[in-house]
Amino acid sequence: MDEADENGVNPAAPAGRDTGMVVIGATTLARRACASLGEIGHPVDHLAAPDDQDLRRALAARPAGIAVLVGDDLSALRYALAVRHVCDSVRIVVTVFDRTVAEQLRLLLRDCVPVSPADLLAPTLAGLCVDPDALAVWDDGHGAVAVRPQEDRLVETAWRASAAARRRALLGRLRGQLQPHDADARLLLIGLLGIVSVLVLDWVWLVGVFHKPVSTAFLEAARVVAGVGPAAPHAGHPVYEVVSGAAMLVTVGFTALLTAGIVDRLFGPRLVGVLGPRVLPRSGHVIVVGLGQVGLRLCQTLRQLGVPVVGVEREPTAPNLRLARSMGIPVVLAHGEDREVLARLGLGRARALAAVGSHELDNIAVAVAAHGVAPDIRVVLRAGEDEAIAETRSLLPLGLTRDINRTSAAFVTAQLTAERAGAAPRRVVAGADCDHVDLPGRGLVGWPVPAGDDCGHVSGGGERDTVRSALGAG
Incomplete structure (x- = not known):
């Protein structure tokens, strides 16, 4: 945790009265946050799936904050x-993925902080x-910003892709205009180019050989393409x-x-364009496997940075496919662990591959397949739920792994202790071994979270059904 300030007081440590916290949820994030709060000295009342009576009892103890960390x-x-x-003064930190719901919570409830792990x-x-x-790159509305280690601290600097990377990305977009990926796009393009070719060749013949007027030649060529024959017979030819x-x-x-x-595109999902911004880039791009909340936010962030991106999703009914299409993100319906799919997506010419699905064993399979297709490719993995990730990293150099639950727990605990820390954190940057919370006036501060998810109060598994039954009872 952060060192003590100039008065010798740790701003995250509890002081005075009302230092207890309430954590709601049986998710891994809830257990990590509970363990972190307990480690820095806050009494925690951890409720897996409370009903209204449980909430009233917990709030009667006048907690300093409540974290709603459900699934x-x-x-x-x-x-x-x-x-x-029940209580109009307690600080609430709640995990919400949907931005519309988050905005409404922010507007309707005072001192309520919606947090999206994605x-x-x-x-x-x-x-x-x-x-x-x-360690991190984002666009703050005034330009791209990167966080880099400098000596013994982290600093924010302006970021811009190298000239070589921008050139590869531009060429990749241009090449993608001529290389449709899916079958319906290939059929449409072949048919369109074939008809246009017949039209142009017939028109050139009529104008160049028969010296027909341009408009007359176009009419006769169009009749040939339409299948009704030449406009007039050409004796001697x-x-x-x-x-x-x-x-x-x-x-x-x-x-x-x-x-x-055309029929396939009208009745299909139309996730990849034939021409325009939604074509598949062929070089200088990032392949994102898994279009859940994390994958969609990652694609959106990369697009804001001007980096071409391709999404891969195996579920044709995934709810984020519609959002990806509206954002102009090309998405391929396929299994990311299929080497043939990765090769067709130009993995060897890509900047990186990010395996960010919700099932971490699938992310491992994607990483292994990626190294099999392009051994030198940069691979980024999402972790946080399954110990298999940590075990496999010791056996195989899978890639750069970041723990979404550890990072989210750091930000949640910083929000809950914001009053004592002086100001609410603005963002969090995930490092390999420690996360850094951005506190106004203090910069990026190291904020360690316990490695394990055993808080001693709630065991994992079965949260969603339990939560729903408790809500019904309430």
């Missing part, structure tokens, strides 16, 4: 409203993907008549391909 936004909203109904970790993951020397007849037959096939491609 879904509806439960978090319900608990936050219930807490504020938003907290995205700058760190983005920094690891685009800059080997940076059997070659043209044969070629135009063959062109009409070939155009029937091209029209079928074009129609099939």
Whole structure:
């Protein structure tokens, strides 16, 4: 934790009365936050899935703060409203992924701090993907900012991609315009290019050989493409008549391909564009496997930094696919651990691959497959729920791993102790061994969190069903 200030007082340590905390939830994050608060001396009342009576009892003890760290936004909203109904003065820190729900909580409830673990970790993951020397990179609205280690402290500096990286990204976008990835895009493009080619060649023949007026030549060429034949017979030119007849037959096939491609795109998810900003980049990009909340926020952060990105999601009904499309993020429906898929996505020419799915064993499989396709590729992994990540890192250099629950617990505990720390933290930067909380006036301060998730109060597993049953009882 941070060192004592000039008066010899640790600002995060409890002092005076009302230093107890209440933690709600049985998630790994809740257990980590509970253990962290207990380690710095705060009494903690940890409730896995309390009903209204449990909340009233806990709030009767006048806690200094309440952390609502449950697994879904509806439960978090319900608990936050219930807490504020019982007590209008206690500080509430609540994990909420949906930004609309978070904004409403911020507006409706006084002294309520919505926290999104995905938003907290995205700058760190983005920094690891685009800059080997940076701990985090983000766009603050005035330009890109990077956090770098300098001697024995962390400093914020302006960030810009190197000229070589920008050139590769530009060429990758241009190449992507001519290389459709999915089958329906290829059908559409082949059919469209075939029809245009027949039209142009017939028009050039009519203008160059027969000296037809430009408009008349276009009309006759269009009739050939439409399959109704030349506008007028061309006596003495059997070659043209044969070629135009063959062109009409070939155009029937091209029209079928074009129609099939259009139908597939009209009724399909249309996650990848044929032309424009949603085409798949072919070099200088970052491949993000897993389009959950963390993956979507990471893609959004990378796009804000001007870095091309490709999302990979295996579930065609994933709720974030619609959001990714509205943000202009190309997404491929496939399994990220499939080497053929990674090769088709240009992994060898990519900046990095981020495996950020919610199932960490799947992230391990993706990392192994990525090293098999491109041994030198930079791999970034999300961790926090499964001990297999830590065990595997000792056996195989999988990549750069960041613990989302440890980072979120650091920020939550800093928020709960904000009054004693002097000011609420603005962000958190995840390091390999320690997280750093950005406190106004003090900069990035080391904020360690216990390595284990055993707080001694609540065991893991089965939280969602328990929470729902308790809410129904309340």
